[in-house]
Amino acid sequence: MADTVTAATGESKEDDKSRRDFLIVATSTVGAVGTGLAIWPFIDTMNPAADTLALSSTEIDISPIEVGQSITVVWRGKPVFIRHRSQAEIDESQAVAIADLIDPETDDQRVQKAEWLIMVGVCTHLGCIPLGQKSGEPKGEYGGWFCPCHGSHYDTSGRIRKGPAPLNLVVPGYEFLDDSTVKIG
């Protein structure tokens, strides 16, 4: 068939070429989009499932926590540190010059109520749990938390001060439902 067209006129040969170009571009585009659409479910199926997402908030009674005490609660499978800070710790955190910080954040930006420091207890370097929650544990050079895995030091506001971690300990979304209950997530 191509031969007959070629034999007839040069113009129809041109027509034929552009028609085939169109068909190739159109079918390849549909094929590529279809492949993309087929791949997406296989990628997205590895993201958190609906039941995993459903477990994303938790309520905690904070009334039994004394000043200077910390507790660890589990939220989304991760530890959350809740620390009832002493006035000395609060003063120390607020006195730090912002310019000295690796990840600059004021203490006010990290707490809703100054005496309650709430943050995800996962080192921002590679995900270990920093020490410093219990009284006997090392608290690092800045009196907060110390990650034993690769030596990151956090201060009394959970800010990174020394070591390989790039960011401060993450403050999760939370709200005080009343004076003694906090809802995380």
Add this chain to the structure above:
Amino acid sequence: MASKFMENPVIKWVEYRLPIFSFIDHSVGSGYPTPRNLNYWWNFGSLAGVALVIMIASGIVLAMSYTAHVDYAFESVERIMRDVNYGWLIRYIHMNGGSMFFIVVYIHLFRGMYYGSYKAPREIVWIMGVLILLAMMATAFMGYVLPWGQMSFWGATVITNLFSAIPLVGDAIVTWLWGGFSVDNPTLNRFYAFHYLLPFVIFALVFIHLWALHVHRSNNPLGVEAKAPEDSIPFHPYYTMKDLFGMGVFMIIFMGFVFYAPNFFGEPDNYIKANPLVTPPHIVPEWYFLPFYAILRAFTADFFMYWPISWLMSAKLAGVIAMFASILLLLVLPWLDRSKVRSAKFRPIYKQFFWIFFLDCLVLGYIGAKPAEGSFIIIGQLATFYYFFHLIILIPLIGILERPRPIPESISAAVTK
């Protein structure tokens, strides 16, 4: 191949329809000419193949008694150790087999570097080898997570968190890898699926590795191509026997560990069930990852290799990139090395730097096992620097500047005189 065998009517009937017997003969038989001068360092390729088969065989049996669920994984492994018939033996074979596999593969890799086996026309053989190493590392890492001990859990946490260093999409990628907001049941399940799949991917890569190898055939200690017939001997019986003997020695060492020191390569912490709220005081990867772990940790804010790129990325990201680059760089080794001479035997300068590089890798491994403090940090940073300095600067430079010693005319000329 023995012609008597090929004249058997049944063999002939099959061969006519599926030429499998001549295929075997041309692959590992008398029809595969092999350099006559291969030394014992050439045993490690076949040993790696043996290790792969042992790992797949023991792994399939273990899978029959293993439960991939966070509530049962640890207990199911303990059940394998105590209640399943010979479960302890098969698990110890699988555990130590992983270490054995890496030992023979690392020796195989250094042999290739010493004798220049990666050079033209064997670049693809080498590249497939590096890809096999990467697939092995992924498989080993995910396999180590399955017993769901403390090191399993925290190893998985630390390594998956590496991806959070990627700008913008890092956290989304980590959540995607986990299938949740921390290493948990979905993570364990997918790691099990991949741990079962990847060995077969490795098997396919090995097939391509060997396919490319059989086109230009083995390199040899002299690094000159086998040309005349007297340069070669048939693979069977000569190298089948030599490989079998090597396998005997390998199995004695392997079984020595399995029966007398089965936990030598292990970490006691992994016999404690995973606890997401307590990090072990000292997390160390398995020994075969230690040099790369040392490179990862070398990148701190005050490391001199990080200064020039500190405006561009965090030290954490730089460490992650360096760790992956340390392996990926091997892919381009055939082009970094400008020397036409393969064997270090005839390269007096390269030979010395090869051994320094080898020592450097051992130092990195030692540092990887130590806590990141004091002089260990400095030594680790210097060793990391030297690793890249060797591959990127010294190898091309030596290739250009070095005057190699005269290479022999042929294999037979060198060995029969």
